[in-house]
Amino acid sequence: GRAHGLPRWKSSGNARDDFLAVCKELTAELVAEVETCQPPLPSSVASHIARLVEYNVPKGKLNRGLTVVEAMEAIKGHAAPEQQWRAAALGWCIEWLQAYFLVADDIMDASETRRGQVCWYKVEDIGMNAINDGILLEMHIYSILRRHFREDPLYVPLMELFHEVTLQTAVGQLLDLTTADPDKVDFSRFCMATYTNIVVYKTAFYTFYLPIACAMLLSGYRDPALFAKAREICVLMGEYFQVQDDYLDCYGDPAKIGKVGTDIRDNKCSWLINTCLAVATPAQKKDLEANYARNDARCEAKVRQIFSECGVKEAFHEYEEATAAQLRALIAEVQGMPPTIFSTLLSRIYKRQK
Amino acid sequence: GRAHGLPRWKSSGNARDDFLAVCKELTAELVAEVETCQPPLPSSVASHIARLVEYNVPKGKLNRGLTVVEAMEAIKGHAAPEQQWRAAALGWCIEWLQAYFLVADDIMDASETRRGQVCWYKVEDIGMNAINDGILLEMHIYSILRRHFREDPLYVPLMELFHEVTLQTAVGQLLDLTTADPDKVDFSRFCMATYTNIVVYKTAFYTFYLPIACAMLLSGYRDPALFAKAREICVLMGEYFQVQDDYLDCYGDPAKIGKVGTDIRDNKCSWLINTCLAVATPAQKKDLEANYARNDARCEAKVRQIFSECGVKEAFHEYEEATAAQLRALIAEVQGMPPTIFSTLLSRIYKRQK
Numbered sequence: 001g002r003a004h005g006l007p008r009w010k011s012s013g014n015a016r017d018d019f020l021a022v023c024k025e026l027t028a029e030l031v032a033e034v035e036t037c038q039p040p041l042p043s044s045v046a047s048h049i050a051r052l053v054e055y056n057v058p059k060g061k062l063n064r065g066l067t068v069v070e071a072m073e074a075i076k077g078h079a080a081p082e083q084q085w086r087a088a089a090l091g092w093c094i095e096w097l098q099a100y101f102l103v104a105d106d107i108m109d110a111s112e113t114r115r116g117q118v119c120w121y122k123v124e125d126i127g128m129n130a131i132n133d134g135i136l137l138e139m140h141i142y143s144i145l146r147r148h149f150r151e152d153p154l155y156v157p158l159m160e161l162f163h164e165v166t167l168q169t170a171v172g173q174l175l176d177l178t179t180a181d182p183d184k185v186d187f188s189r190f191c192m193a194t195y196t197n198i199v200v201y202k203t204a205f206y207t208f209y210l211p212i213a214c215a216m217l218l219s220g221y222r223d224p225a226l227f228a229k230a231r232e233i234c235v236l237m238g239e240y241f242q243v244q245d246d247y248l249d250c251y252g253d254p255a256k257i258g259k260v261g262t263d264i265r266d267n268k269c270s271w272l273i274n275t276c277l278a279v280a281t282p283a284q285k286k287d288l289e290a291n292y293a294r295n296d297a298r299c300e301a302k303v304r305q306i307f308s309e310c311g312v313k314e315a316f317h318e319y320e321e322a323t324a325a326q327l328r329a330l331i332a333e334v335q336g337m338p339p340t341i342f343s344t345l346l347s348r349i350y351k352r353q354k
Numbered sequence: 355g356r357a358h359g360l361p362r363w364k365s366s367g368n369a370r371d372d373f374l375a376v377c378k379e380l381t382a383e384l385v386a387e388v389e390t391c392q393p394p395l396p397s398s399v400a401s402h403i404a405r406l407v408e409y410n411v412p413k414g415k416l417n418r419g420l421t422v423v424e425a426m427e428a429i430k431g432h433a434a435p436e437q438q439w440r441a442a443a444l445g446w447c448i449e450w451l452q453a454y455f456l457v458a459d460d461i462m463d464a465s466e467t468r469r470g471q472v473c474w475y476k477v478e479d480i481g482m483n484a485i486n487d488g489i490l491l492e493m494h495i496y497s498i499l500r501r502h503f504r505e506d507p508l509y510v511p512l513m514e515l516f517h518e519v520t521l522q523t524a525v526g527q528l529l530d531l532t533t534a535d536p537d538k539v540d541f542s543r544f545c546m547a548t549y550t551n552i553v554v555y556k557t558a559f560y561t562f563y564l565p566i567a568c569a570m571l572l573s574g575y576r577d578p579a580l581f582a583k584a585r586e587i588c589v590l591m592g593e594y595f596q597v598q599d600d601y602l603d604c605y606g607d608p609a610k611i612g613k614v615g616t617d618i619r620d621n622k623c624s625w626l627i628n629t630c631l632a633v634a635t636p637a638q639k640k641d642l643e644a645n646y647a648r649n650d651a652r653c654e655a656k657v658r659q660i661f662s663e664c665g666v667k668e669a670f671h672e673y674e675e676a677t678a679a680q681l682r683a684l685i686a687e688v689q690g691m692p693p694t695i696f697s698t699l700l701s702r703i704y705k706r707q708k
């Protein structure tokens with residue numbers, strides 16, 4: 001394993017390219033591991049695993065994974081190559097976890113495409129075998145941790161962290177799946193508290209807390225109070241991030257966000273509909289019920305009109321300012337670690353357009 | 355957690371009842387854990403988890419879980435209650451792992467029933483959410499290990515063992531799913547080496563090696579050579595067990611095995627068809643191709659006739675004697691641990707009728 005060899009790794013000067021190079025190495029290690037299994041396996045297993053990983057893992061924006069590398073730099077300054085490599089490997093563990101959840105989520109949501117390509121379960125020879133492929137992706141996380149962190153006191157905290165966050169994310173999926181009926185409009189199931197709960201469990205833990213906690217562990221932090229503080233900030237930041245996502249789905253520039261939003265047509269329990277419902281008159285609620293979740297341009301326009309009447313856009317801008325202020329206050333309280341870990345993250349998402 | 359409390363546990367004198375009582379406690383702990391999550395979750399999450407576990411985990415024959423308890427007794431004699439409780443908890447981790455794989459397998463195989471009840475994904479309000487429920491079941495394993503083994507030097511070896519066996523089982527599923535096309539008869543995909551590979555990875559590791567390795571770890575064994583020897587015996591025993599399963603599907607007494615076999619109609623890559631194909635004439639192969647995997651009594655009878663012409667039944671009896679002899683020889687070589695761990699297992703399956 002790498003942990004025992006000399007670091008072959010040299011920075012190319014481009015963080016994303018460096019990060020992708022580590023994925024190549026990790027994939028090669030996982031394939032080699034399968035090739036040395038006892039009893040021996042047919043070569044089709046190794047080639048399937050290479051294909052599964054290449055199709056599903058290094059395909060997104062890589063924000064989560066890169067955050068580990070960047071947060072480590074924020075803490076340690078310029079770290080030694082071996083340490084940078086290990087941060088990247090942990091970043092990839094998060095990308096692997098995300099791939100696992102996305103493969104499963106696309107089946108459960110009956111989605112067609114993901115990241116500009118056909119969903120894995122929609123690939124011709126894959127189908128429902130994608131469920132088992134998810135299990136393989138998940139176990140790769142622990143193969144990577146074992147290979148690169150086994151001799152390190154970090155090994156147990158890292159495994160526990162990934163177990164914990166996997167469970168939290170699955171609980172978030174459960175909440176989401178049992179709140180939104182994809183077919184029926186039933187606003188009685190929606191409320192802002194449920195919305196926040198779903199967002200925190202389904203997204204915030206693995207998107208914000210997990211990369212920060214990985215970087216903190218790698219940098220030698222162990223004090224539970226520091227992790228609790230990081231968790232508090234990351235949970236709020238994750239909520240803020242998803243509220244922005246919902247806002248951009250409706251009011252963002254499709255050229256910038258790379259898609260035309262469909263939350264209104266898709267019956268999404270979004271921040272916008274929850275905000276609107278909280279102030280809508282009975283007549284407006286009736287109109288929302290009649291026009292939400294229809295695949296029809298005039299219905300969508302009607303919903304947008306009621307959003308406008310209810311001041312949803314303005315409510316978002318107020319929320320954005322209030323939340324950013326709250327996050328700055330929380331970050332200002334941080335002691336015992338560099339607040340830049342969090343302020344860098346915040347500055348990247350504050351008033352984001354995409 | 356239990357590891358820190360006084361053992362509340364008292365044997366009822368019935369191993370199965372004792373074992374089921376531990377499941378009740380573990381389930382209550384997992385539910386309580388969800389109820390104390392931060393931020394707080396709606397009570398629907400706790401009740402869903404209780405229902406998920408009760409429907410899927412304590413429903414089978416419990417052979418795998420009980421094997422941990424029995425193997426520990428074979429090693430240690432009558433163990434202290436606390437130690438027996440921990441053996442049972444590990445046994446339940448195996449039953450949880452099996453539940454996870456069965457929930458996923460039934461979706462992938464489009465099955466209707468499992469263990470005398472409707473498959474979980476076929477339950478009205480569950481559907482594809484069953485995929486996410488599988489993730490919850492899997493993470494319960496690590497919640498149980500953390501609660502009851504965190505302070506124990508066993509903690510890391512146990513987590514690694516469950517990770518390893520989960521990966522092996524998923525590899526076995528992958529082999530199985532890519533070998534058997536449920537619709538098309540294509541004997542060119544079948545061969546005995548592939549059959550053995552599938553059986554070892556998909557069944558033997560988690561059914562035989564995992565419970566024995568748990569009992570060995572719990573009893574203080576650490577020598578890798580002992581685990582390698584256990585693995586060798588368990589892999590062969592797992593293969594033997596599945597060959598018996600295939601034999602009983604065709605030649606067993608339905609009243610004893612509790613079902614009418616359907617492997618011939620279901621296009622299964624079974625030991626019988628592989629044995630038959632190895633000796634069949636071209637004419638017999640043609641007849642097999644025309645009659646295998648049809649939902650038709652006359653076709654099935656024709657396949658059985660060719661099995662008979664090719665001496666498949668006799669080949670099984672030869673295989674059974676040769677394999678039992680081989681297992682006895684391997685068990686006789688065992689040094690450094692009581693061979694009864696394995697001979698008890700063997701005596702329970704040798705010439706089994708159900």
Ligand SMILES: [Mg+2]
Nearest residue numbers: 105106109111
């Ligand atoms: Mg989705």
Ligand SMILES: [Mg+2]
Nearest residue numbers: 105108109176
């Ligand atoms: Mg979804």
Ligand SMILES: [Mg+2]
Nearest residue numbers: 245246249263
């Ligand atoms: Mg969105």
Ligand SMILES: [Mg+2]
Nearest residue numbers: 459460463465
């Ligand atoms: Mg099946």
Ligand SMILES: [Mg+2]
Nearest residue numbers: 459462463530
């Ligand atoms: Mg199957």
Ligand SMILES: [Mg+2]
Nearest residue numbers: 599600603617
């Ligand atoms: Mg069978």
